[in-house]
Amino acid sequence: MHLDSFIASAALLLAVTSLAVALFRHLGLGSILGLLVAGVVVGPHSPGPYITTHVEDVRHFTELGVVMLLFLIGLEMKPERLWAMRREVFGFGSAQILLAGLGIAGYAALGGEPWRTALLIGLTLALSSTAFAMQLLQERGEFASRHGRGAFAVLLMQDLAVVPLLALVPLLSERAAISGGIPLWEQLLILVGMFLALWLFGRYLVPFALDRLARHQNREGFLLVVLLAVFFAAWAMHQAGLSMALGAFLMGMLLSGSRYNLQIQASIEPYKGLLMSLFFVAVGMSIDLGALAERPLIFLQHAAAVVAIKLAVLFPLALAFGYVKRDAVRLTFLLAQAGEFGFVLFGSALALGVIDDAAFVMAVGVISLSMLVTPLLVRLGDRLARRMGAREGGEGAASLSEIAGREEERRVVIAGYGRVGHTVATLLQASDVPFIAFDTDPERVRQGQANGHPVHYGDVADPQLLAAAHVERAALVLITVDRGAVALRTVSMVRGGCPQVPIIARARDLEACGQLIRAGATDAFPEAVEASLRLGAEALRRVGAAPDGVEQLVQGVRERGYELVR
DSSP, X not given: OBOOOHHHHHHHHHHHHHHHHHHHHHTTSOHHHHHHHHHHHHSTTSSSOBSOSOHHHHHHHHHHHHHHHHHHHHHTOOHHHHHHTHIIIIIIHHHHHHHHHHHHHHHHHHTTOOHHHHHHHHHHHTSOOHHHHHHHHHHHTOTTSHHHHXXXXXXXXXXXXHHHHHHHHHHHOSSSOGGGSOOHHHHHHHHHHHHHHHHHIIIIIHHHHHHHHHHTTOHHHHHHHHHHHHHHHHHHHHXXXXXXXXXXXXXXXXXXXXXXXXXHHHHHHHHHHHHHHHHHHHHHXXXXXXXXXXXXXXXXXXXXXXXXXXXXXXXXXXXXXXXOHHHHHHHHHHTOSOOTHHHHHHHHHHHTTSSOHHHHHHHHHHHHHHHHTHHHHHHHHHHHHHHHHHXXXXXXXXXXXXXXXXXXXXXXXXXXXXXXXXXXXXXXXXXXOOEXXXXXXXXXXXXXXXXXXXXEEOOTTOHHHHHXXXXXXXXXXXXXXXXXXXXXXXXXXXXXXXXXXXEEEEESSHHHHHHHXXXXXXXXXXXXXXXXXXXXXXXXXXTTOOHHHHHHHHHHHHHTTTGGGO
């Protein structure tokens, strides 16, 4: 039964996804598996009511979530870090595609497929799902770990392999006229032109526009320019025949050194999360239960064979490239599924007659099922890795993400980089205490970075920025802004998002001090009263009062909540 009303379809989708995600997270299986199951339930191949038959259109639209995900990853990936990973990207990634592709192609050929079809199936199913792997790594906080960086390197090489695979489809087809294609020199010219346009746009135009919008506190314009940058990069690489996600990743890298990078991340994160959730639902909707039920054993055999071949290839390759066993196991099980690019490639192959309808349905089903079991495979990989770690005498060295997490637990977050924020930052730096500061004035941010301080553009009262900066791991949050209403809002937001983190705030007077404490500040210091105490203490010393007595008096005033001078 198809729901004609948009409101009814939206209500059904939200009800089913909410229930499925809550249930699967309660069972410890993760939200992605819940979204996939929800997609199966509301899809056109389910016996109950469904929301649409245009699943492919929905999936194309929600692939923008993958584009935004790669953009956010690019924001965290400096070009020098990418260059340092070149051995894993081009060595490990290329070897995985070729070996897994040939293994799956051999399996398909043994099943009776022509060599053209077998080769296409093998190389396509050798690719893994960027959406699933990256989302799982982000959810688990393992992107900076050894196996997380290795998985990213392999996935990046797979995105680069899009061009030759797309070119392979018409070459394998008996229908396509090879001479009718675009000449090679023209393709190269388009590719170079798009890369140049992307570099100019991300290196100069976008930072210039963001700087002007930030100076005028134009948040809506700021968000729209960021979205334009992401979509322009995706479009440019698509025009050049590359992956849209790769274009977004490159744009993210171009903006990774910007002082606005954390605010950019905070602006994009909500849209990425929504579109990624819908993407997983759309993948679930693609599973044709009826067609697969006609040959269930063959379907399960094919899916199991693809996963088994990728496991058999990835694990020894990871060991050969220097990964310890526990990291190799985690990486292997994380990348054992087939990828979303297979939907596009097999669709093109079907149109050109390289595969028939039955092979297309089976291939799409195998991709979808491998994605469906990915969270379970990752849990299995974790269990095996822990056992290997125990046999090797413990878990060994901490991962990069764990080390980063420990450093962030000591880090102080400063909200506001005016005269007070600058003074606090200087004292922290002199004492070798790590910190990060935020301000909404681009000029202050520029001055702070010129002083060698880690100052970023952003509003700490923005919940998404709190998440992007990992404020929940901070040792302390210092609110140094001088506007009372802004300070109150910031304290309230930080306390609501990070209830365990101590907050110290600056206040103008005792009344403002009380308001900040009621809003959630752990402590607040009225600068007018503090200046008066300092002045009075100095006066007492100069007229002969004992220094110890003066210090006790001042400290007593502070400890009694400034009651003496109230």
